[in-house]
Amino acid sequence: MFFTYLRRELRRRRKAALVVASGLALGIALVIVVSSxxxxxxxxxxxxLESLYGLGTDMTVTKAATPPEEGDGDERPRFRFDAQDGDSDEEQSTDRVMVQGFQTLASSTVTEVGKQDGVSEAVGGLSLNVVKVDGQFTRGEFQQDQNSGGSEQQGGPGGGTGQPQGRVQGGGADFEVNSYTVYGTDVTNLDxxxxxxxxxxxxxTFKSTETDAKVAVADSSYAKEKELALGDTVTISGTKFEIVGIATPDSGDAAANLYIPLKQAQTLADSKDKVTTxxxxxxxxxxxxxxxxxxQKNISGTTVTTSADLADTVSGSLSTxxxxxxxxxxxLSIAVLVAAFLVAGLLTxxxxxxxxxxxxTLKALGWKSGRVTRQVVGEAVVNGLLGGVLGIALGLAGAYAVTAVSPTLQAQLGSTGGGGAMGGGPSGMGGGMGGPGRQTASKALEVALTAPISLSTVGLAVGLAVAGGLIAGAFGGWRASRLRPADALRRVE
Amino acid sequence: MYELRGVTKQYRRGKETVHALAGVDLTIPDGDRLVIQGPTGGGKSTLLQMLGGLDRPTSGSVELDGTDLAKLSEAKLTKVRSESIGFVFQSFNLIPTLNAQENVETALVPLGVKAAERRERAAEALKSVGLGERLTHLPSEMSGGQQQRVAIARALVKQPKVLLADEPTGNLDESMRDEIMDVLETMWKEHGLTFIMVTHDSAIAKKAPRVATIRKGTITVTERA
Incomplete structure (x- = not known):
């Protein structure tokens, strides 16, 4: 009888059932879309984060920031060029290899970190910034005014008696600055x-024997820009590296333009046994x-940044x-859900x-209160499930729509600190080249948003539907259980 | 057999206390056919509620075959209603979404009768009130008289001891009224019921051998020879 009655009620009071169900459906759909x-x-x-860290990294250890000392200028890049005569076309070129953020840890730190409890693996790496400047630097030419007498002299104040009058013309520099990043990889552990x-x-990729080999892996977009192919060589600060591989990042930007064995990077940067991260x-x-x-406690002078810390530094539209x-x-979805539950309850x-x-009447016929209540709750739960099915369909449609459109989101990383590497006083930024900070300090990526639906989301929706039905049923059942059998004799509807 | 002793019922309506029953003593032997009449608000329905175990008296005892309904627990009272008492209401009180047969079946549900037997007995009961052809009709698809017949079938399908009818013809026109009265009379005779009926209708009251009149909460029983 329970099911017959239930079926009949739902079929013949379809509209009322639909109102309750669609209210719940709306709430559930919203939950699905929002959670997906x-x-x-x-x-x-x-x-x-992966694009910064690589897969499987739980945290990074870097040197705690210290304010640069006075006269610590030798770490900052200086470029020296000789000015040449105007008729010389010779190009001059110089590059500076700098450790990113100017802060390094001793290689022994890697071992030390690896020994800490709970650490499964620790791998060191050295991030370098290479700035290459090349071009022509010519001296200005002195041109004497026609009117003033005197012998022709070139440049500078001459030794003659007559003061020459004229001006310097055409001196200057025509140069190109090329900045790229190099990452020294521990080839013995590429995990x-x-x-x-x-x-x-x-x-x-690198072989584990290539600890000190002059080989490089290039990032695909950098390789494209510089027209580098397998077998080509790149020169970094005078050292030639053969390109053995091209790497394409899974998403977003690559961590570096070129990857070379760690030892080579340390040699280039004159940072023997040093790592940045x-x-x-x-x-x-x-x-x-x-x-x-x-x-942080056991190894002093380090900053530990977890993915969670880093995630906090993500800004841009993604973060918004x-x-x-x-x-x-x-x-919003909690509010809608509560409202839907309430409405379902009150309607029931x-x-x-x-x-x-x-x-x-049923009570007068000898139906126990529990049986009547069960009937009411049963109807409400079926309504809830109906709402759940509708809501899941609606929610799936919504989530698929988001995935189909997949709006692009911008992510900016790290400007808010990320471990405070840039926090070392104002002069930290003053270093000539606009202060290449930690690599995480300036990173913008574009990521397409998808709305993946997990089984647990659907499970949650089903749970909510049942809960909604039960809540509605509780309202209705409570009301039904308070009815007296004598209500059967009521004459007014 | 019903034995009512000193039954009173008071309830509050706003600030007023209404004395619906003010000390009713009444004996209704098995197989009796009693008509209860009286003015509106005189306590007819309240008395019927007491007899049907739908409500409890404020004081006094309502014994049905030696069991005081006033003292039974809710669960036991429910059991008495489901087994021994059949109700017929003025406005039929059929479940609008269930068809005739299913409506009759609802009376057998609390007795734990198996579905197949339930269907069979319901069909038989409907046949006995002349609705054998209309088992699958919804209440909305039937006339008032037919609906009341379904209600009578529902009241009698469990073969109760007592049939309580609250103005069973109150919502019916005259031709229907006689038809329903005939059905009820036949059922009373066939089933050996105790048949207690509340009515406004003096035409019906006149035909009854025993009439109880309730005025202002007190009862007077008139017997006709």
């Missing part, structure tokens, strides 16, 4: 570090915070959208009120 969009946001953020976020699309993989992803504080999804979206209750005589 925010998991899409997380994926997008993950991609951004961690920036190169993991790229795929080798041509050639090969230690990439750390934790044994347990739940213990990241504990590992972070252990490293992500905040929107996680805050506004979350509250009012439906019970309209059926007072019906339920009173």
């Amino acid at each position: 969009v925010s998991s899409g946001m997380k994926q997008a953020q993950g991609k951004v 961690l570090g920036p190169l993991t976020s790229s795929k080798i699309t041509k050639g090969r 230690v990439y750390v993989k934790a044994t347990d992803s739940q213990q990241i915070d504990a590992v972070k504080s252990a490293i 959208a992500s905040n929107l999804a996680s805050n506004v979206g979350k509250w 209750m009012s439906a019970v009120s309209r059926r007072v005589r019906e339920f009173g």
Whole structure:
């Protein structure tokens, strides 16, 4: 009888059922869209972070920032060029290899970090900035005024008695600045570090024997820009490297333009046994915070940045959208859900009120209160499930629409600190070339937003539907259980 | 057999206390056919509620075959209603979404009768009130008289001891009224019921051998020879 009655009620009061169901459907659809969009946001953020870190890195260790000392100028790049005679076409070229952020850790730190509890792997790397300036630098030519007498002299004040009058013309420099990044990779462990976020699309990656080989892997877009191909050589500060592989980043920008073995990078930068960053993989992803504080406590002078820290520094439209999804979206869907539940509950209750005589009659016929209540709750739960099915369909459609459109989001990384590498006083920025900070300090990426739907999201929706039905049923059932059998004798509807 | 002793019922309506029943003593033997009449608000319906175990008296006892309904727990009272008492209401009180047969079946649900048997008994009950052809009709597809017949079938399908009817013809026109009265009379005779009916209709009251009149909460029983 339960099912017959239920079926009949739902079929013959279709409209009322549909109103309750579509209210719930709206709430559930919103939850699905919001949660899938925010998991899409997380994926997008993950991609951004991956592009910095590479896969599998849980945190990085860098040197804690210290204010530069007075007279510490030798770390800043200086370029010296000789001015040449005007008729000389000779190009001059010079490059400076700088350690990114000017802060390094001793290679021994890598081993030390690796020994910490909860650290599964630690790999060091050296990020370099190479600035190459080449071009012509010519002296100005002195041209004497026609009117003033005197012998022709070139340049500078002459030794003659008559003061020559004229002006310097045509002197100057025509040069090109080429700046690129080089990453020194630990070729014995390629599981961690920036190169993991790229795929080798041509050639090969480093061999573990190539610890000091003059080989390089080029980032695909850099290779394209500079027209580099496999087998070509690139010259970094006078050293020639053979390109053995082209790497294409999985998403966004590559971590560096060129990758070379760590030892070579250390030689180039004159930073023997130094690294800029230690990439750390934790044994347990739940213990990241504990590992972070252990490293910071046990190894002084280091800054540990976890993915979570870094995620906080993501700004731009991705971050805005992500905040929107996680805050506004979350509250909006909670509000809509609560409203939907409430409306469903009140509608069910009012439906019970309209059926007072019906339920009173059943009680007069000897139906137990529990049986009547069960009937009401049963109807409400089926309504809820109906709403759930509708809501899931609606939500899936919404999420697919987002994925289909896949709006592009901009992500800016790190400008808000990310471990405070740039926090070392105002003069830290003053270093000639506009202060190449940590590599994370200036990074803009474009990520397409998708709204992936996980099984757990659908599970959540089903749960919500049942909960919505039960809440509505509770309202209605409570009302029904309070009916007296004598209500059957009511004469007014 | 019903034995009512000193039954009172008071309830509050706003600030007023209404004395719906003010000390009713009444004995209704098995197989009796009693008509209860009286002016509106005189306490007819309240008395019917007491007899049907739908409400409890403020004081006094309502014994049905020696069991005081006033003292039974809600669960036991529900059981008494489901087993022993059949109701017929003025406005039929059929479940609008269930068809005739299903409506009759609802009376058998609390008795735990199996579905197949339920259907069979419901069909038989409907046949006995002349609706054998209309098992699958919805209440909205039937006339008032037909609906009331379904209600009578529903009241009697469980073979109760007592049939309580609250103005069963109140919503029907005259031709229907006689038809329903005939059905009820036949059922009473066939089933050996105790048949208690509240009515406004003096024409019906006149035909009844025993009439109880309630005025201002007190009862007087008139017997006709």
